[in-house]
Amino acid sequence: MTRFETIANNLAEQIRAGQIPVGARLPSLRQIISQYGVSQTTVFRAYYLLEQWGLVRAEERAGYFVTPGAAVHAEVPKQKQDDAPKKVDISDLVFSVLESTQHPDIVPLGSAFPSPTLFPSSRLLKSLVAGTRSLSPWSTVEDLPGSDRLRQQIRLRYVGIGLAVASKEIVVTNGALEALNLCLMAVTRPGDAVAVESPGFYAALQAIERLDLRAVEIPVNPVSGLDLGALRRALEQHPIRACWFMPNFQNPTGTSLSIEKKRALVEMLRQKQVPLIEDDVYQELHFSRDRPLPAKAFDTEGLVMHCSSFSKTLAPGYRVGWATAGRFADKVRRLKLMTTLCASIPAQAGIADYLENGGYDRHLRSLRSSLQTQLGQMEAALHRWLPDAVKWTRPHGGYMLWLQLPQSVNAMELHTLASERGVSIAPGPMFSATHAFQNCVRLNFGHPWDARFENAVRALAEILDSPGVRA
Amino acid sequence: MTRFETIANNLAEQIRAGQIPVGARLPSLRQIISQYGVSQTTVFRAYYLLEQWGLVRAEERAGYFVTPGAAVHAEVPKQKQDDAPKKVDISDLVFSVLESTQHPDIVPLGSAFPSPTLFPSSRLLKSLVAGTRSLSPWSTVEDLPGSDRLRQQIRLRYVGIGLAVASKEIVVTNGALEALNLCLMAVTRPGDAVAVESPGFYAALQAIERLDLRAVEIPVNPVSGLDLGALRRALEQHPIRACWFMPNFQNPTGTSLSIEKKRALVEMLRQKQVPLIEDDVYQELHFSRDRPLPAKAFDTEGLVMHCSSFSKTLAPGYRVGWATAGRFADKVRRLKLMTTLCASIPAQAGIADYLENGGYDRHLRSLRSSLQTQLGQMEAALHRWLPDAVKWTRPHGGYMLWLQLPQSVNAMELHTLASERGVSIAPGPMFSATHAFQNCVRLNFGHPWDARFENAVRALAEILDSPGVRA
Numbered sequence: 001m002t003r004f005e006t007i008a009n010n011l012a013e014q015i016r017a018g019q020i021p022v023g024a025r026l027p028s029l030r031q032i033i034s035q036y037g038v039s040q041t042t043v044f045r046a047y048y049l050l051e052q053w054g055l056v057r058a059e060e061r062a063g064y065f066v067t068p069g070a071a072v073h074a075e076v077p078k079q080k081q082d083d084a085p086k087k088v089d090i091s092d093l094v095f096s097v098l099e100s101t102q103h104p105d106i107v108p109l110g111s112a113f114p115s116p117t118l119f120p121s122s123r124l125l126k127s128l129v130a131g132t133r134s135l136s137p138w139s140t141v142e143d144l145p146g147s148d149r150l151r152q153q154i155r156l157r158y159v160g161i162g163l164a165v166a167s168k169e170i171v172v173t174n175g176a177l178e179a180l181n182l183c184l185m186a187v188t189r190p191g192d193a194v195a196v197e198s199p200g201f202y203a204a205l206q207a208i209e210r211l212d213l214r215a216v217e218i219p220v221n222p223v224s225g226l227d228l229g230a231l232r233r234a235l236e237q238h239p240i241r242a243c244w245f246m247p248n249f250q251n252p253t254g255t256s257l258s259i260e261k262k263r264a265l266v267e268m269l270r271q272k273q274v275p276l277i278e279d280d281v282y283q284e285l286h287f288s289r290d291r292p293l294p295a296k297a298f299d300t301e302g303l304v305m306h307c308s309s310f311s312k313t314l315a316p317g318y319r320v321g322w323a324t325a326g327r328f329a330d331k332v333r334r335l336k337l338m339t340t341l342c343a344s345i346p347a348q349a350g351i352a353d354y355l356e357n358g359g360y361d362r363h364l365r366s367l368r369s370s371l372q373t374q375l376g377q378m379e380a381a382l383h384r385w386l387p388d389a390v391k392w393t394r395p396h397g398g399y400m401l402w403l404q405l406p407q408s409v410n411a412m413e414l415h416t417l418a419s420e421r422g423v424s425i426a427p428g429p430m431f432s433a434t435h436a437f438q439n440c441v442r443l444n445f446g447h448p449w450d451a452r453f454e455n456a457v458r459a460l461a462e463i464l465d466s467p468g469v470r471a
Numbered sequence: 472m473t474r475f476e477t478i479a480n481n482l483a484e485q486i487r488a489g490q491i492p493v494g495a496r497l498p499s500l501r502q503i504i505s506q507y508g509v510s511q512t513t514v515f516r517a518y519y520l521l522e523q524w525g526l527v528r529a530e531e532r533a534g535y536f537v538t539p540g541a542a543v544h545a546e547v548p549k550q551k552q553d554d555a556p557k558k559v560d561i562s563d564l565v566f567s568v569l570e571s572t573q574h575p576d577i578v579p580l581g582s583a584f585p586s587p588t589l590f591p592s593s594r595l596l597k598s599l600v601a602g603t604r605s606l607s608p609w610s611t612v613e614d615l616p617g618s619d620r621l622r623q624q625i626r627l628r629y630v631g632i633g634l635a636v637a638s639k640e641i642v643v644t645n646g647a648l649e650a651l652n653l654c655l656m657a658v659t660r661p662g663d664a665v666a667v668e669s670p671g672f673y674a675a676l677q678a679i680e681r682l683d684l685r686a687v688e689i690p691v692n693p694v695s696g697l698d699l700g701a702l703r704r705a706l707e708q709h710p711i712r713a714c715w716f717m718p719n720f721q722n723p724t725g726t727s728l729s730i731e732k733k734r735a736l737v738e739m740l741r742q743k744q745v746p747l748i749e750d751d752v753y754q755e756l757h758f759s760r761d762r763p764l765p766a767k768a769f770d771t772e773g774l775v776m777h778c779s780s781f782s783k784t785l786a787p788g789y790r791v792g793w794a795t796a797g798r799f800a801d802k803v804r805r806l807k808l809m810t811t812l813c814a815s816i817p818a819q820a821g822i823a824d825y826l827e828n829g830g831y832d833r834h835l836r837s838l839r840s841s842l843q844t845q846l847g848q849m850e851a852a853l854h855r856w857l858p859d860a861v862k863w864t865r866p867h868g869g870y871m872l873w874l875q876l877p878q879s880v881n882a883m884e885l886h887t888l889a890s891e892r893g894v895s896i897a898p899g900p901m902f903s904a905t906h907a908f909q910n911c912v913r914l915n916f917g918h919p920w921d922a923r924f925e926n927a928v929r930a931l932a933e934i935l936d937s938p939g940v941r942a
Binding site: 095102103108121129132135137177189203207316317340341 | 599661674683
């Protein structure tokens with residue numbers, strides 16, 4: 001990381017933590033020059049980056065000030081505690097929403113993917129060729145279900161955050177989605193109860209529906225994350241066979257668990273010997289300087305199955321992910337061999353070559369900076385157009401913003417009316433087994449901001465102003 | 472096809488059909504020259520090809536004679552009719568056998584894959600680059616779950632055998648294995664009964680085990696194929712919810728259903744409204760001139776889900792297959808999106824480009840010729856080394872030979888002892904829910920024949936001669 005990026009990151013962390021409050025002036029040029037021993041140019045570049053990220057605003061001849069957008073906190077909505085295991089019926093809703101986001105003419109605020117233009121596709125193609133050319137023809141037999149070379153690179157990413165993971169614990173999959181599904185299949189039988197987040201990633205609910213499982217929903221506070229007290233009660237009341245959680249940059253709220261809560265979560269599950277399926281697909285998309293630890297870091301008994309992929313960070317469409325599946329690795333590996341055999345071997349080889357030679361960390365720094373910039377731009381547009389009653393919490397990573405609209409708004413209606421105006425959103429009911437969160441919406445800031453997106457936010461504001469969206 | 476290939480194929484069909492019996496002399500040079508209007512050189516090239524395929528033998532100054540190998544028919548073993556739906560417990564056995572075949576030092580007679588050296592890997596890499604370069608970055612969103620360009624090419628392969636299939640009926644998958652699994656999931660719930668072949672592909676049994684289904688085994692006659700009478704009785708006795716069959720070059724027996732039987736099969740299932748999952752992965756590996764029709768050709772109500780892939784014919788390791796899933800296409804597509812999202816997009820683009828520009832039909836002709844040559848070489852070795860009591864039926868396509876050993880032989884023991892000598896085989900019990908076919912073995916002739924394979928067959932003969940393999 002360059003010096004100006006380091007300075008910008010340090011200041012950004014202080015702003016996010018509230019140490020430099022809304023409206024406050026940033027430390028002066030002079031102070032920073034003396035603190036870091038850098039040139040004036042370097043400090044200006046750091047200020048400029050913070051401005052790009054929407055965290056500060058320059059005021060002529062007065063300096064840089066923290067913007068209100070930087071510290072908006074949503075009110076935490078009251079959630080009903082109704083955690084009896086239940087059957088799930090969500091797929092029709094999810095598909096009807098997702099299909100409406102697929103058309104290229106739709107502004108993809110409801111999309112689950114970041115913009116494919118953010119990825120180094122031509123450098124990656126070079127690696128695809130080099131990696132595929134270097135394959136032995138016998139790799140199709142010997143590398144089942146996953147390439148050793150790629151697993152070695154994945155292992156090294158763990159080393160980067162101080163985790164020692166054995167290659168043989170890593171099962172390469174067809175994206176994180178398959179990893180999560182295989183892990184769930186490895187530890188459940190039809191009828192079993194599984195704890196999920198509420199609101200939570202709809203794919204978990206779909207998997208539960210598909211495998212005839214039952215969901216126990218654990219509330220997620222958009223500021224502090226998963227409610228561990230509620231989880232403890234649920235574990236005592238129900239024969240929960242597995243948990244499927246997202247401790248970092250949770251989808252859809254964007255919230256993360258603190259280190260202490262991650263540790264407590266793993267310990268609680270260890271006592272009950274309940275496996276944790278950890279969805280960590282946004283781990284590399286952190287806005288703070290350091291990559292956050294996964295819950296897996298506190299796992300001493302191989303009970304945590306850590307799932308991630310390259311789809312959100314490097315190679316969408318290559319479909320390469322993995323599960324680091326602890327004591328369940330053999331079972332997950334066999335399920336992989338039985339259902340899809342292996343991930344595409346050229347894709348694995350291309351990603352392995354890129355990780356070795358392509359400059360992954362450099363690319364990630366640039367990607368994170370783009371995402372922060374886009375978040376700033378989206379927040380500015382939300383402030384510009386939406387009524388003050390709309391609240392959200394600023395995520396510290398990923399590319400999803402969880403909006404709370406006034407109680408009177410029906411997000412499904414908003415979705416329908418927005419679709420008619422060429423704008424997709426992800427309405428709250430997609431994210432719960434009980435179709436709750438009727439007044440919530442997930443927005444995607446993973447796309448370079450432009451007039452299309454600005455107009456889309458404006459269109460949402462106009463719809464919110466109309467009588468059609470009232471619950 | 473060149474003229475000499477046409478002549479060789481015509482003669483081969485007459486030999487296989489018994490129209491030119493074992494020991495008979497081929498039509499003379501003069502006869503063929505006048506029949507086809509070709510040169511002497513062309514006829515000699517045709518004879519030479521037939522000799523390569525092991526169908527004829529040159530006798531000095533006397534002409535070419537049909538070899539005994541060309542018409543060996545196994546005795547059809549008696550099979551117990553015990554078709555009550557049963558739970559399946561096969562995976563441990565299958566994995567222990569498959570893992571033993573994975574090591575590069577093992578002679579892979581038990582492998583499920585043809586030799587990767589038979590595929591046009593450098594031409595395919597060229598297509599991988601061209602196809603990937605031509606992708607829009609938005610393909611990762613718009614092409615879910617499968618590329619239009621590839622589905623168009625798959626549709627054209629159906630046109631080649633006179634079938635009109637709509638692109639939207641085709642779901643691109645991560646190989647045929649995923650296609651088959653998704654189709655099974657689309658039409659069953661835990662506890663349902665599914666009809667499978669006996670002996671049959673172990674992956675069907677593994678899927679039944681994994682999804683908590685029950686298997687009803689329908690006998691397969693190694694000469695005439697699936698016993699339709701037994702299927703009819705099973706359909707009357709049990710609430711069968713789906714069938715998973717392989718009408719062409721069945722795995723493991725290599726047998727195919729006649730056109731009449733395919734038609735009758737589809738009609739029988741239509742009357743009962745039972746879906747057929749048709750595994751047709753060897754369809755392009757036919758030794759006769761024309762590609763055989765799938766059962767899907769007789770499907771008027773969208774009840775047949777036709778599954779195939781490019782893994783056995785072009786691109787092992789790319790993991791691209793498909794299901795043409797009739798009335799279940801939407802359901803299969805959604806299951807695909809929920810479990811693995813899509814097949815690797817560069818791999819799809821590479822295969823689409825190859826199908827458009829790479830000369831797939833030319834490659835297939837050469838591949839089929841290699842497989843026939845290898846079959847001839849394997850049969851010659853079996854005749855040379857194995858006792859006469861060992862029987863098999865000559866397959867008309869694919870790369871698997873199903874051997875029946877004397878009743879006293881225990882194929883599991885043979886597998887263990889062969890492993891110790893560096894030779895893998897696929898023992899019969901892998902292919903049935905009841906671990907039957909104790910005296911049967913599947914051998915793979917998908918590898919260029921050489922001294923290693925010759926010695927492996929010789930090693931099997933020595934083991935068969937020892938007391939250790941007796942049941």
